[in-house]
Amino acid sequence: MPDNKAKVVVEGYIQPNYPIVIQLTSSKGYFDEITENELMDVFLSDVTDIKVIRNSDKEVKNLVFNEIFRVYSEFDINSPLLFDSTFAQFGESYSLEIIYNGDTITANTNIPYIETPAEQVIDSVWFVEDELYPGFGDFYFSYNDPDTMGNNIMLESKRVYHYNLDSEKNIPDWKFVKAQWGAVRNDFEGFNGLKHFETYFDRGIDGVSGATSEGKRREEFGNFNMSSIDSIGNTIPADTVLIRLSMIDEASFNFWRDTEYQEQTNGNPFAEPINLSHNINGGFGIWEGKGSIYIKVIAQEDTSFTIRHNPEIFEALF
């Protein structure tokens, strides 16, 4: 069996008005033992030479490791608002350079423009209760696609208010979760220029084993919780959800589309195996520029939605 040298795995984002965030991990041999704390074991926290360059004017941002969030970024955890909010701009391209253990890892991305005003892009958002699982439901929204080719979108959501039945308190999601089966779409799927393109928006499974209520496993089911009454008559508020619709470049689209393909084909002996088509030279992963629209909405029928142009930094960052 092959004996491969561990490679650096990049998961990094750059978006206007927010600091750069990059998580670095290390790959392992497929046949290496899965350790007790696999996720923590692979984190790389000792990278000292990591920088992002704006290609148009060669301005450089050196990044440092943040112990709390275990990511490389430009902000100081004690003063998170102190970062250069003008560095990431729509339409610019950005190079990533990492030197680690004598290896140089590079990547390039750009931040796609979003159509303005955003209200023209998102036509409407509405919530539909699930027929089979009352009390839960999905969001649908109507999206107007620009009539230019090359638009790639990504759909994510994050419950910024979520009442956890076990702890009986609000425990919001700590990061965005990609919509399951179809988090990324592009013009080659035949919706270039479509007006009022309507799509189903499942929050996806975030992998968190969750609370149970009347035999329903809400977290695993993955939809959004509507308002309900608990066993002692208290009203449980509905989820408040931040939906993120991002314009991404083609490399990012291919990468995330491949993650969905691999999840579908894993373990199927009759399927063709697929590698993730990443944009990291000398490593694995994705260096992604995104231009995002944020929409805040409550999981209830006849809901109204608001477009949030600048959610607070920790709400939008992870």
Added chain:
Amino acid sequence: MKKYFSILSAVLISLSSFAQEKYTISGYVQDKSSGENLIGVSIYEKQSLKGTTTNTYGFYSITLPKGDYTLVYSFIGLKEEQVKLHLNKNIKKNIKLKSESILTQEVNVSAERKKNIESTNVSQIKLDVQKVKQMPALMGEVDILKTIQLLPGVQSGGEGSSGFYVRGGGPDQNLILLDGATVYNASHLFGFFSVFNADAIKDINLIKGGMPAQFGGRLASVLDITMKEGNNQKFGGEGGIGIISSRLTLEGPIIKGKSSFIVSGRRTYADILAKPFLSESARNNGYYFYDLTAKANYTLSDKDRFYLSGYFGNDIVNFSAPSGNFGIEIPWGNSTASARWNHLFNDKLFLNTSVIFSDYSFEMGATQQQFEFKLSSKVEDWNTKLDFTYLPNQRHNIRFGGQYIYHNFMPASISGSSGDVDFSPETVFKQYSNEAALYFADDFELTDDLKVNFGGRYTAFTHAGEITFKQMLINEFKLDTDNQYRNFEPRISARYKLDYTSSIKGSYSKNYQYIHLASIGGMSMPTDLWLPSSEKLKPTEGVQYTLGYFKNLNNNMFETSVEAYYKDMKNLIEYKEGALPEDNANGRQDDALTLGDGNSYGVELFFKKALGKTTGWVGYTHSYTNRIFPEINNGEQFSAKYDRRHDLSVVVNHDLSKRWTASAVFVYATGSAITIPTERYIIDGNIYTQFSGKNEFRMEPYHRADVSFNYTKNPDKKYHSTWNFSVYNVYNRKNPYFIYLDIEDTTTDGSGGLETGGLQAKAYQTSLFPILPSISWNFKF
């Protein structure tokens, strides 16, 4: 232009030959004991050794100047016949050859053995059905396709598989013909046995390169199998009882000397034998296959013969859960029917007209409580052919004709129901195609040493898309050019005799293939889909160059050859990375597939001894088979799954005595190319896998030895029987069948888990067949 004019002049002059008065001897050559027409009998003039061979229907024609001649009729296994003639007019001469002893054969058929040196055929091999029957057989089932795999340039489809790959071509690139009818899926039992019952087969001819112009529609090879016609002299039969199946063949005259029939059937019976030992609820479960082959012929006159033949076979899997809540039935199979009419216009012009039907269908029906699910796929052909053979004189053998095939494809239609709710599609997804060809070829002896077979095939293909037949007709009249293809396929091969015992041969051929087999996961399964070329799926194009040196030794007792080939292929199809079996369904096939190119090159060595007490061959192939697809493996070149660097086969048959024969086979092949996971990494909290380059790794090499012994009781009597004792995989080699991955708990107390650790991925090799002895009893009367 001047050069072409010279060649044309030479052809015309040689065709006319006015200088001398010439006459023609023509007729049919038959086996005296059975009345079967013999294919490939050598007929030559004794002084000059110039001659010809009988065609597929046993017909020959020789034109010679006026004079006295001795014609020799020679065929392996039959007594040579010499006929003295005073040729001063056209003569009809039908010949019946008798059988003879093995020792006499070695002397008499020496000249017949020279065909290897003399003919322009390059990369063609004929198999002797009787020898195939003596060879060791998996579970005692004699299998023609498994013998084909032992020839150089032909690779096996895997352990126990009857699938084969020729010179880097995929399994869909082999044109398998049974009496002219295309057999789309030539295997039973998920590929372990072929559909051909050896008792009903007369002739097996494999063409690996330099494909003659009368064949087309496939890139890699033609396996042309001719069924027996049936004994027109007396009634007889043969059969056998094996460990997994039994078979019976009956043949005899309908009108003695004029018309005969042959019917041959075979069925496995593991399901029937197991039934008494199964519980009541499991008695409907089982797997079996059967096939039925039948043929009849009628000699209408000296100039007209009529043949009717057919094949019908099915594999059936049944399973019902004891609760009755779940059941599944999977039938699949081929059926073919051929009607052929031979007509002799005169001594020099022969016509065969064929009307052929071929069908391959696969179904899977499953029920679970109120839910029903059904998957069907089908390909059906109506084919008509006109094949002329014109033999103007000794120097020319001209073939020309035309073919039209109407294809009807139904690739993977899915329907279902839940209670009263029906999910069946409103219209079944069907695709219709028209394929036509015109061809011409002349086997032309330019000088005593130089012989050239040149010609070409003009092909046309129209695909009518996912529409009804009526809509297709409308489109045809509109002459929609989007899905129409027209191509010319030049074919040329040449032989240059170096001396009496050796020659060099070369060939160039171009082929187009308009229908494709989509196989997911690199495994050939009954569920694989046949698809027509369309706007997205371009026709596959192949060009092959071959060069060979042929040398016979020891008065033609031994045949040897060295052949080198290079093949270039365009528009091959593969499933895209990440494709799933369900991507095949309801007309989405084109989107799941991607096109690319390939090449294959190699050297084949062949050493054969066809006569005497000990016969057999050694074949070795050193080859490379590559693929380049823009959408696969990052666009980088990769090895085809069946790329084999080394492939060796040794086959020995030995007559120990009048009653006992022994056979042995040894095979060695480089391991199959595979893709394996190499690394894992975490993205967005999920673990993803990095795979090696496509087919970058190899399984362990494959090697195996088999032996068999045959004991014949009363070999000289009309009724005789033979016991066949076979041992498959004598030294119990654990050959890799596939590799699977599993997560193993490495902790001593079994506490391993995703959260606690202590797990490790491991790769395991699965082997299929250990040492497998078998016995079968065969009889003939």
